[in-house]
Amino acid sequence: MKKIRIGHKSTQRQQRWFVGLMVILFFPCFFYLKLDLNQFKDGLHQIPHIANMMMQMSFDQFPDLMDGLLTSLIIAFLTVVISVVISFFLAFVIATNTAPVPLLAKIIRAIIVIIRTIPVTIWVLLAVASIGFGSMAGVLGLIFPTVAFLTRVFSDQIDEAGKDIIEAVKAVGGGWWNLVFNGVTPQLMTAFLASIAFNFEITVAETVILGIVGAGGIGVLLQEYISFYDFKPLTLGILIVFITLFLLEMTTNLIRLRLSGRGHK
Amino acid sequence: MQTAAAVKQKKLKRNVSYALFAAAVVFSLWYIQFSFSEFISGIPIFLHFLFTDFLPPKASDLPSYLQPVLDTLAYGVVATVLASIIGLLFGFLMARQTTPHPAIRTVLRGFISLLRNIPFLVWASILVVIFGVGSMPGIFSLILFGSGFLARVYAEAIEEIDSHATEALDAMGAGYLQKIKHAVIPAFIPGFISWTLFMFELSIRASSILGLVGAGGIGSQIKLTMDLFQYNRTSTVICILIVMILVIEFMTKRIRERLI
Numbered sequence: 001m002k003k004i005r006i007g008h009k010s011t012q013r014q015q016r017w018f019v020g021l022m023v024i025l026f027f028p029c030f031f032y033l034k035l036d037l038n039q040f041k042d043g044l045h046q047i048p049h050i051a052n053m054m055m056q057m058s059f060d061q062f063p064d065l066m067d068g069l070l071t072s073l074i075i076a077f078l079t080v081v082i083s084v085v086i087s088f089f090l091a092f093v094i095a096t097n098t099a100p101v102p103l104l105a106k107i108i109r110a111i112i113v114i115i116r117t118i119p120v121t122i123w124v125l126l127a128v129a130s131i132g133f134g135s136m137a138g139v140l141g142l143i144f145p146t147v148a149f150l151t152r153v154f155s156d157q158i159d160e161a162g163k164d165i166i167e168a169v170k171a172v173g174g175g176w177w178n179l180v181f182n183g184v185t186p187q188l189m190t191a192f193l194a195s196i197a198f199n200f201e202i203t204v205a206e207t208v209i210l211g212i213v214g215a216g217g218i219g220v221l222l223q224e225y226i227s228f229y230d231f232k233p234l235t236l237g238i239l240i241v242f243i244t245l246f247l248l249e250m251t252t253n254l255i256r257l258r259l260s261g262r263g264h265k
Numbered sequence: 266m267q268t269a270a271a272v273k274q275k276k277l278k279r280n281v282s283y284a285l286f287a288a289a290v291v292f293s294l295w296y297i298q299f300s301f302s303e304f305i306s307g308i309p310i311f312l313h314f315l316f317t318d319f320l321p322p323k324a325s326d327l328p329s330y331l332q333p334v335l336d337t338l339a340y341g342v343v344a345t346v347l348a349s350i351i352g353l354l355f356g357f358l359m360a361r362q363t364t365p366h367p368a369i370r371t372v373l374r375g376f377i378s379l380l381r382n383i384p385f386l387v388w389a390s391i392l393v394v395i396f397g398v399g400s401m402p403g404i405f406s407l408i409l410f411g412s413g414f415l416a417r418v419y420a421e422a423i424e425e426i427d428s429h430a431t432e433a434l435d436a437m438g439a440g441y442l443q444k445i446k447h448a449v450i451p452a453f454i455p456g457f458i459s460w461t462l463f464m465f466e467l468s469i470r471a472s473s474i475l476g477l478v479g480a481g482g483i484g485s486q487i488k489l490t491m492d493l494f495q496y497n498r499t500s501t502v503i504c505i506l507i508v509m510i511l512v513i514e515f516m517t518k519r520i521r522e523r524l525i
Contacts, residue, residue: 014524018458026346029339033400043396050395074293081290117507121386121474122487129491130314131307135297140307209384213477216297219386226390238383245382 053231061233065221065240072217073244075138075210076203082139083146084196090147091154092180097166098158100176108151115148120206121213128214138207138215146203153195157188190259197259201252208241314496322501330505333476333483336400337509340475340482341468344407348468349461351408352415359416360423362431363445373416380413385471390478403480407468415464422456423449458524462517469513473506483509 090108092098099105115123120142127141161184169183185192211219218241225234293299355373357363364370388409392402430448439447476484483506490498 014454014458017524018461022346022349022461025342029342032335032339033343033404035401035404036399039396039399039401043401046395050391071297074297077289078293078297078299114507117510118503119470119474119506121477122503122506125477125487125491126315126319127311129496130311136299136304136307139299140304140311205384209386212386212390219384222387223390226387226394229394238387241384241387242379242382246378249382 054235057235058232068218068221072207076207079142080200087147087150090151095155095158112148120145124215125213133214135216157191194256194259197252197255318496319500323497337472337482340472344468345465348408348411351412355416356419359420377413385410389480393479398479400481403475418460426452
């Protein structure tokens with residue numbers, strides 16, 4: 001990306017600005033960190049050894065890993081189910097065109113911003129610290145960021161759905177519950193389902209690693225293998241995680257494609 | 266118009282999917298021995314923990330966290346710059362218009378998806394084993410993850426570019442590098458800036474949790490204080506983290522508005 005001159009002036013300015021900023025920030029930061037060359041060399045010498053151990057993949061732990069994977073998937077599934085129920089109502093409370101109490105909506109919005117700023121891993125860490133290790137802590141910790149995410153997505157979708165349907169329901173004298181269940185929800189069902197599918201994908205990716213902080217699932221096993229230098233089953237574990245996430249990505253893409261296809265009809 | 270039979274079939278289909286869903290929930294609850302009573306009673310415990318053990322944050326030792334904050338920022342900058350260089354290289358090799366050979370594109374796509382789909386904390390823990398505790402595994406895992414992420418989004422940004430400019434240059438007999446220089450790069454710059462800034466945000470968020478596996482940054486303070494049960498110090502660190510993330514989001518937003 002260095003010094004490629006192009007005639008276009010504003011492009012040139014942007015480039016100089018940005019590349020300059022990157023270079024100016026990079027060097028002080030790089031030297032500030034004082035990366036140790038010897039540590040780097042030692043590490044490089046380790047790599048063939050560890051790679052060699054990882055190559056000797058063993059299937060001994062396969063049942064355990066599958067059990068862990070299923071637990072991870074279940075944690076994600078339950079989290080999403082519970083979160084969808086909560087955030088469905090919260091979304092109608094905070095969406096600007098359906099909010100019953102505007103002040104309450106504002107407060108909830110602010111709380112959501114704060115919840116979303118804290119990384120998911122830290123929520124789970126807090127849950128583990130308060131109610132102990134296990135899948136329950138995983139679900140509890142994940143619920144906060146998931147509810148925050150889904151509430152925001154849902155409320156955005158409700159806002160986008162426009163005023164027409166809301167006015168129509170109000171005009172015939174429908175109350176708030178009619179508005180929610182007979183007005184907006186049927187129209188937005190596909191949009192909601194698509195975002196739920198997307199959210200499930202993200203949550204699974206998160207539960208897989210959450211075992212590392214003690215929230216159950218396959219991550220616990222991976223963490224154990226790594227800390228005991230037991231690299232033989234680790235490769236299998238990583239492979240299982242990779243295949244799961246890959247398949248999930250493909251499935252949700254397919255679901256979203258189908259849902260959006262149906263939505264356009 | 267739908268016939269009665271079609272309506273009936275639709276209804277049946279819906280009922281079957283409800284039943285399957287219910288079965289999945291029941292199975293899940295049974296499999297991880299999830300008890301609702303315990304879970305519901307867990308929520309007050311959690312909130313109680315949050316508001317009594319955790320809050321208020323202990324503000325007295327704020328200066329001692331300056332070092333980890335600077336570390337985290339430096340990780341973010343170094344990892345973003347290096348990942349964007351690697352990502353650019355891979356991105357150009359991967360994008361349909363700029364790839365030298367379709368086979369390279371397929372192979373790289375597979376490789377990058379492997380990089381991306383293995384969770385970031387797993388990379389970090391493996392690198393901690395290789396390089397030992399410290400800032401090195403943290404930075405390397407950020408770079409590894411970041412190059413995968415950036416290569417993919419850069420390639421997508423390049424593929425989204427209108428093909429008119431490249432076709433025009435093709436027609437004039439421009440070479441490969443000339444095409445990249447005069448057609449691809451000018452159109453790609455906004456996407457590049459935007460995604461690189463986003464990567465910086467991501468790396469700040471990520472380096473906050475890197476410490477949990479022993480890879481340095483502000484996350485190590487979170488782990489340290491929690492292991493010592495000094496929860497009000499943990500909340501100080503988390504507050505710093507929130508402020509840091511918000512400030513960085515605000516700054517990147519401003520830069521984006523000015524440059525694009």
